[in-house]
Amino acid sequence: xxxxxEGWEAVIGIETHVxxxxxxxxxxxxxxxxxxxxxxxxxxxxxxxxxxxxxxNEAAIDGxxxxxxxxxxxxxxxxxxxxxxxxxxxxxxxxxxxQYTYPVCEHGRIVVDVDGEPTxxxxxxxxxxxxxxxxxxxxxxxxxxxxxxxLLDFNRAGVPLVEIVTEPDIRTPDQARxxxxxxxxxxxxxxxxxxxxxxxxxxxxxxISVRRTGTSELGTRTEIKNVNSLRSMQxxxxxxxxxxxxxxxxxxTVIQETRHWNETTGRTxxxxxxxxxxxxxxxxxxxxxxxxxxxxxxxxxxxxMPELPAQLRARLVAAGADERTAGLLADSPLxxxxxxxAVRAGAEAKTxxxxxxxxxxxxxxxxxxxxxxxxLTAEHLVELAAMVAEGELSATAAKQVLAGVLxxxxxxxxxxxxxxxxxxxxxxxxxxxxxxxxxxxxxALEKIRSGDSKPIGFLVGQVMRATGGKxxxxxxxxxxxxxxxR
Amino acid sequence: MTDLAxxxxxxxxxxxxxxxxxxxxxxxxxxxxxxxxEAHLHAYLVLDRDGARRAAVxxxxxxxxxxxxxxxxxxxxxxxxNLSTRGIETTCASQILAGYTPPYDATAVGRxxxxxxxxxxxxxxxxxxxxxxxxxxxxxxxxxxxxxxxVPGGSSGGSAAVVAAGSAFAAxxxxxxxxxxxxxxxxGLVGVKPTYGLVSRYGLVAFASSLDQIGPLARSVPDAVDVxxxxxxxxxxxxxxxxxxxxxxxxxLDAGVQGVRIGVVSELMGEGIAPEVLSATVATVxxxxxAGAEIVDVxxxxxxxxxxxxxxxxxxxCSSNLARFDxxxxxxxxxxxxxxxxxxxxxxxxxxPEVIRRILLGTYALSAGYYDAFYxxxxxxxxxxxxxxxxxxxxxxVLVSPTSPTTAFRIGERSDDPIAMYYSDVCTIPSNLAxxxxxxxxxxxxGAGLPIGFQVMAPQLGEEMMFRVAAEVERSAGFSxxxxxxxxxxxxx
Numbered sequence: 001x002x003x004x005x006e007g008w009e010a011v012i013g014i015e016t017h018v019x020x021x022x023x024x025x026x027x028x029x030x031x032x033x034x035x036x037x038x039x040x041x042x043x044x045x046x047x048x049x050x051x052x053x054x055x056x057n058e059a060a061i062d063g064x065x066x067x068x069x070x071x072x073x074x075x076x077x078x079x080x081x082x083x084x085x086x087x088x089x090x091x092x093x094x095x096x097x098x099q100y101t102y103p104v105c106e107h108g109r110i111v112v113d114v115d116g117e118p119t120x121x122x123x124x125x126x127x128x129x130x131x132x133x134x135x136x137x138x139x140x141x142x143x144x145x146x147x148x149x150x151l152l153d154f155n156r157a158g159v160p161l162v163e164i165v166t167e168p169d170i171r172t173p174d175q176a177r178x179x180x181x182x183x184x185x186x187x188x189x190x191x192x193x194x195x196x197x198x199x200x201x202x203x204x205x206x207x208i209s210v211r212r213t214g215t216s217e218l219g220t221r222t223e224i225k226n227v228n229s230l231r232s233m234q235x236x237x238x239x240x241x242x243x244x245x246x247x248x249x250x251x252x253t254v255i256q257e258t259r260h261w262n263e264t265t266g267r268t269x270x271x272x273x274x275x276x277x278x279x280x281x282x283x284x285x286x287x288x289x290x291x292x293x294x295x296x297x298x299x300x301x302x303x304x305m306p307e308l309p310a311q312l313r314a315r316l317v318a319a320g321a322d323e324r325t326a327g328l329l330a331d332s333p334l335x336x337x338x339x340x341x342a343v344r345a346g347a348e349a350k351t352x353x354x355x356x357x358x359x360x361x362x363x364x365x366x367x368x369x370x371x372x373x374x375x376l377t378a379e380h381l382v383e384l385a386a387m388v389a390e391g392e393l394s395a396t397a398a399k400q401v402l403a404g405v406l407x408x409x410x411x412x413x414x415x416x417x418x419x420x421x422x423x424x425x426x427x428x429x430x431x432x433x434x435x436x437x438x439x440x441x442x443x444a445l446e447k448i449r450s451g452d453s454k455p456i457g458f459l460v461g462q463v464m465r466a467t468g469g470k471x472x473x474x475x476x477x478x479x480x481x482x483x484x485x486r
Numbered sequence: 487m488t489d490l491a492x493x494x495x496x497x498x499x500x501x502x503x504x505x506x507x508x509x510x511x512x513x514x515x516x517x518x519x520x521x522x523x524e525a526h527l528h529a530y531l532v533l534d535r536d537g538a539r540r541a542a543v544x545x546x547x548x549x550x551x552x553x554x555x556x557x558x559x560x561x562x563x564x565x566x567x568n569l570s571t572r573g574i575e576t577t578c579a580s581q582i583l584a585g586y587t588p589p590y591d592a593t594a595v596g597r598x599x600x601x602x603x604x605x606x607x608x609x610x611x612x613x614x615x616x617x618x619x620x621x622x623x624x625x626x627x628x629x630x631x632x633x634x635x636x637v638p639g640g641s642s643g644g645s646a647a648v649v650a651a652g653s654a655f656a657a658x659x660x661x662x663x664x665x666x667x668x669x670x671x672x673x674g675l676v677g678v679k680p681t682y683g684l685v686s687r688y689g690l691v692a693f694a695s696s697l698d699q700i701g702p703l704a705r706s707v708p709d710a711v712d713v714x715x716x717x718x719x720x721x722x723x724x725x726x727x728x729x730x731x732x733x734x735x736x737x738x739l740d741a742g743v744q745g746v747r748i749g750v751v752s753e754l755m756g757e758g759i760a761p762e763v764l765s766a767t768v769a770t771v772x773x774x775x776x777a778g779a780e781i782v783d784v785x786x787x788x789x790x791x792x793x794x795x796x797x798x799x800x801x802x803x804c805s806s807n808l809a810r811f812d813x814x815x816x817x818x819x820x821x822x823x824x825x826x827x828x829x830x831x832x833x834x835x836x837x838x839p840e841v842i843r844r845i846l847l848g849t850y851a852l853s854a855g856y857y858d859a860f861y862x863x864x865x866x867x868x869x870x871x872x873x874x875x876x877x878x879x880x881x882x883x884v885l886v887s888p889t890s891p892t893t894a895f896r897i898g899e900r901s902d903d904p905i906a907m908y909y910s911d912v913c914t915i916p917s918n919l920a921x922x923x924x925x926x927x928x929x930x931x932x933g934a935g936l937p938i939g940f941q942v943m944a945p946q947l948g949e950e951m952m953f954r955v956a957a958e959v960e961r962s963a964g965f966s967x968x969x970x971x972x973x974x975x976x977x978x979x
Binding site: 044047048049050051052053054055056083085087089092093094095150152279281282283286287288289 | 568569570576578583586588589590592687688689690691692694695696722723724725726802803805806809810811812814815816825826829849852853854857861
């Protein structure tokens, strides 16, 4: 992607919101379900009817403790809920229950790898809050400015939301993307959210400023909203860095403001100025008690941590996959699991890794499914790898067999037999064919005997043709040399 | 013969079970009384005639079938109109909630229904419980049955007026800074602010969440115990509700005060307290001493700042609690060109002046740059108040004081002077800041024939001791006066 010009440096921090897929909402018993008809998963609490009170959802608290633990955070034994006060029609109470001082998690870190260079990104805090409802602006354009009326759906109001805030440790759009991808992997591995950017269950806001290399003061920052994919975050940040440098380089000043990323134009545009920064009048939520997360709870979460993506990648590398392949495998728990099982059962790591990240992924893409839906098993891989190792299948034939297995045509041996791809590795059978071919080409044999190895290739070709390509060419060559006494 | 409407809850219960009359008779008597008194008082905002009749019929059927739900079975009760009632309009005496009917019952209301009570209707209040006179109602003031030129106190003035007038046997109110005890004092009733968390706030339209408590207004200490017992206890819908078992609060009503250590709060026994109130308080303390209590003078220096702290904390919380009234989902909507304009117009037209004053005060107190000086400082005072109480309770079992600095004042007398009005709560506010229980018991009439209330305060969950002392206060005072409106030959105008 974009290269930051010599002499400039970008300083980037990312705020991520993750919706937790708990059964019920953060502060009431309503179900968390996004497929519902509008305003059907609502109750007095999440509609903020007069007199309704919040009660914190323990499963959501467990979710944030899991996230915090995975991000190497300190889990505060005592944390507090606050009210963040602002008026907005899809915020039913006109305040959001959030956290301010004493969030659930603080001081974490995440390591991302860009082009083989590991970068540590500090996590300032991870706090618990609730989502808002959704405004549907009706009328041309779908934006609030040109709407003639707005519909409100409160099904999402009160869904548990975790906000993860980084230190301004990120320097490039690539790092930002790598951070987003790794965070998404972690959240998915924990099973607390499906973390889908396009559906909004994971959302990124990026704070960006630029400065001259070598200076330590921070420049004026802008906040970018509306990035709906990792790629658009990367593009938006790259654009914004370029824009700010352009502004500064031409003697202008960057205005502190929120900017909206437009995917179609590939530009950011000013949304609202933060000069009159909003005063949220935070104060401690009197309807909720302080949250106590004792050592037992923290230990229980720690003990139940799944293998995290970084650990998995390290293990895949140790098992013989290269860094890149390990990264690809780690993206899919299924592929990683297949790799793991196959290698443990004795299959050759490199071969299996290359099938999984090559043929298997390609096949899934070609037939328009996800790898999770394929019926491939580790046993298939082990069997296939064994057939290659034993010389029963050539590398090329193995890929054809794999395609057959993926298409549900049966196990590797069955497919190989049906497709007639098994190599003749019975030396007796090959020797007979070689003898025939040599008998037909006495001159070639003579040349070899006298030290000219050129006709060997020709003879191998003849044997292969006679066996319909199923003889192991290495073995054929060997037998020819032996027959010629070389 | 006594009018049924004037019976105590215990006597009404005895008569019901003896077959002398029915729950429907009690309800009829209540309605008859209301028909007479309401024209003078304007204490009810809504009478739920159909619902009440159904409940009374059911109460009779159940008793006949042998199902007895306890002391409140078949007893007509009233609710302050900031308690959510399923199917009955709940306005908080505000224009902004005109026409709003909750789809659910407040937990306390549900518990009254489960206890067999017959809900007569919803009573008037200062809008959103903000006030001490029930004059700040969008639907007009309520008058005091002892003197209809005077206020019944507030904000639970409607509940106080109906119980004092006999158009309900008891009522629920809410007390954020004295809103149950002060009107109880001004209308000759017993009023209880329980320990914070003892009664679930779920369904109580919030004014100041960290201070609000629901409690009873009743004509006697035992009646108050019965109502409070029915509504107390943990509720999964209120995270601040007390999770333990509720103590038997009425166990020691007859135990007397022999050896009980009673502290008189010196800061509440001087300046600003009307002489007749002061002398009635002193007389009550002397009677307690005569009954064997040990009397100690206790100083609570933080009391001086409690009122100021309260008028920062309560408005701050209210500014946030009342943000939800925006015209978007329910209640009043005044249209505007943009959504912000709609919200602003709705709130400007929907809220009365006192509510707007407190929202502005609270918004200011929480604003960046002012938070530390106002809200932060007020929280520190709150901590000091708690410490003062804790220190006091190391020496004494209960603390006592007047409930209200004066008896009932005239309608309009303090309307233009918010500070004078705020001062009505000077004796009651400390208990709210501390989260402690307190009760007001009527002990005497002043020269104008207006009731004087005496306050007993106890440490958290000290209701049993509080009621024990209150019962002695009640017995020794022999306060048997009734509001003229409930006793004289009042006719329908």
